[in-house]
Amino acid sequence: MEAYRAKEIADSPDIIIVSYLGVPVFIEHVNVGAGTARIHPLDNPEEEQTVPVDVLSEQMDDEFDVPLL
Numbered sequence: 001m002e003a004y005r006a007k008e009i010a011d012s013p014d015i016i017i018v019s020y021l022g023v024p025v026f027i028e029h030v031n032v033g034a035g036t037a038r039i040h041p042l043d044n045p046e047e048e049q050t051v052p053v054d055v056l057s058e059q060m061d062d063e064f065d066v067p068l069l
Helices: 003-009
Strands: 018-020 023-031 036-041 050-051 057-060
Touching: 003 023, 003 036, 003 057, 018 036
Parallel strands: none
Antiparallel strands: 018 023, 018 057, 023 036, 036 050
């Protein structure tokens, strides 16, 4: 992921699924100049870490299996 997209996601009021090494995370803050993001796993908000934004991946809607009704 690019730093500017990570910042858009962090600033967005919408829920956008992002993962770090397969783990769903919340982006707290993005340092565009450094190319890093402060994140925490959705299931453990106390476990914050700073990671390079290029290891984050955005999940697209079509990546989820949605049953047809």
